[in-house]
Amino acid sequence: MGYLGDHQFCATCLLGLEGLVAQELRDMGCEGVQAENGRVLFAGDERALARASLGLRCAERLLVLVGEFEARSFEELFQGVKALEWEGLLPKDAQFPVSGASLNSQLHSVPDCQAIIKKAIVERLGARYGVSWFEETGPVYRVRFRLMKDKVSLMVDASGAGLHKRGYRPAATQAPIKETLAAALAMLARVRRDGHFIDPFCGSGTLLIEAAMLARQIAPGLGRRFMAETWAGSDKGLWKQERLAARERVLPGTGFSAEGFDIDPQAVELAAQNAARAGVGGQVRTAVRDIADFDGASQYGCVVCNPPYGERLLDVESARELCRVMGRVFARKRGWSYGVITPEEDFEELFGRRADKRRKLYNGMIKCQFYQYFK
Numbered sequence: 468m469g470y471l472g473d474h475q476f477c478a479t480c481l482l483g484l485e486g487l488v489a490q491e492l493r494d495m496g497c498e499g500v501q502a503e504n505g506r507v508l509f510a511g512d513e514r515a516l517a518r519a520s521l522g523l524r525c526a527e528r529l530l531v532l533v534g535e536f537e538a539r540s541f542e543e544l545f546q547g548v549k550a551l552e553w554e555g556l557l558p559k560d561a562q563f564p565v566s567g568a569s570l571n572s573q574l575h576s577v578p579d580c581q582a583i584i585k586k587a588i589v590e591r592l593g594a595r596y597g598v599s600w601f602e603e604t605g606p607v608y609r610v611r612f613r614l615m616k617d618k619v620s621l622m623v624d625a626s627g628a629g630l631h632k633r634g635y636r637p638a639a640t641q642a643p644i645k646e647t648l649a650a651a652l653a654m655l656a657r658v659r660r661d662g663h664f665i666d667p668f669c670g671s672g673t674l675l676i677e678a679a680m681l682a683r684q685i686a687p688g689l690g691r692r693f694m695a696e697t698w699a700g701s702d703k704g705l706w707k708q709e710r711l712a713a714r715e716r717v718l719p720g721t722g723f724s725a726e727g728f729d730i731d732p733q734a735v736e737l738a739a740q741n742a743a744r745a746g747v748g749g750q751v752r753t754a755v756r757d758i759a760d761f762d763g764a765s766q767y768g769c770v771v772c773n774p775p776y777g778e779r780l781l782d783v784e785s786a787r788e789l790c791r792v793m794g795r796v797f798a799r800k801r802g803w804s805y806g807v808i809t810p811e812e813d814f815e816e817l818f819g820r821r822a823d824k825r826r827k828l829y830n831g832m833i834k835c836q837f838y839q840y841f842k
C-alpha cells in the first residue's frame with residue numbers, strides 16, 4: 468500500500484466524453500464510478516490511481532478529490548478548506564501552489580479564493596505539523612479548486628502534464644487534434660483489433676496512432692511519468708508493477724493496419740515519424756494523397772478524420788467543398804464505416820447523407836459534431 472489509502476479521485480475530460488471515461492474506469496475495475504459534467508469521480512487507492520494514470524485514453528487529468536462543500540462567503544470557504552485533512556496527503560515540506568476557477572458562484576474573485584484557500588491550508592498544516600512557516604522545498608502538490616454554483620471542490624493534481632501528453636508527438640502540423648479526443652473518436656468508431664483504419668486527412672498522425680494504440684492495447688501513459696509518483700511515500704514498486712502489467716497486455720498487432728493520407732508531404736513524413744515514436748510504426752503506413760483520390764476498393768475499412776475547418780486551415784468555402792468531396796468518395800458499402808468530426812453546421816447536406824449517429828463534442832474551443840456512417 469502506498470501513501471494513499473482509499474481516496475476519491477476525479478478524472479477531468481472534454482465535455483461529451485464523460486461516458487467514455489466512465490466506461491474506461493469501469494473496465495479497469497475501478498469502483499464508485501460516477502460521471503458528471505466534464506469529470507468522472509471514482510474511488511480507490513494508489514494502485515487505482517497508477518492504473519488510471521497509465522491507462523486512461525480519453526481523460527485530461529487525474530486529481531485527488533480532497534473534499535467538497537458549499538461556500539457563499541470567504542469565511543465559509545476558509546473554514547471549509549481548513550476542515551479538510553490536508554495532512555493526509557501533503558507532507559511538511561510540500562510545495563502547494565493553488566489555482567482554480569469560479570463559475571456561476573457568489574465567490575467569483577479567483578485571486579481572492581486562491582489566497583484564502585492557501586491561508587486555510589497553511590493554518591491546517593501549521594497546527595498539525597507545529598510550524599508557522601512552510602519552506603515549500605519538497606514535492607509539488609498542485610492544489611486546484613473549482614467553484615461551481617457555490618459548490619467548492621478541492622483537488623490535488625496527480626498528473627502533472629495533461630494526460631494528452633503521451634510523449635510521441637513532440638512536433639505537430641497545424642491544427643492537430645488532441646490525443647485524448649482522437650482516442651475517443653477511435654473508441655466511438657469501434658476500432659477493431661484486426662481492423663483496417665484510415666485517416667485521409669492525417670496531419671501529424673494522431674488519429675492513426677491512437678487507433679493503433681487502442682487496437683494493440685498499448686496504454687497511453689507508458690511513455691511518461693506522473694506527478695503522483697514524485698509524492699512523499701509514493702510506492703515505486705507499485706507503479707513499476709502497474710507498468711509491467713500494462714506492457715504485458717500489449718498485443719503484437721499482427722492483424723491491425725492503419726493508413727494515413729494528406730496532401731502535405733511534410734505532414735505525411737511527420738505522421739510516420741510520430742507513429743514510429745509511439746511504437747506503432749509497423750502498423751501505420753502514410754502517403755501523400757488528395758481526398759479526391761480516396762481509394763475505397765478494399766473489403767473493409769474504418770475511416771475517421773478531422774478535415775480542415777474554415778476557421779483554422781483553408782477558407783470556409785474550400786472546407787465546405789471538402790465535405791462534398793467526402794460525400795462522393797466515402798461510398799456506402801458493406802464492411803465500411805466513416806466518422807467525421809467537423810463544426811460545419813450543414814455537414815450532412817454537403818456530404819449528401821444523413822448520419823446514422825451524431826454526437827456533440829468540442830475540439831478545443833470549437834463546437835463540433837462527430838458524424839458517423841455505418842449502415
Ligand SMILES: C[S@@+](CC[C@H](N)C(=O)[O-])C[C@H]1O[C@@H](n2cnc3c(N)ncnc32)[C@H](O)[C@@H]1O
Nearest residue numbers: 643644668669670671673729730731757758775
Ligand atoms: C485539421 S488537419 C488534421 C490534423 C490531424 N488530425 C492531426 O492530428 O494532426 C487537416 C489536414 O488536412 C490536410 N488536407 C487539406 N486539404 C486536403 C486534401 N484535399 N486532401 C487531403 N488532405 C488535405 C491538411 O494538410 C491538414 O494536415
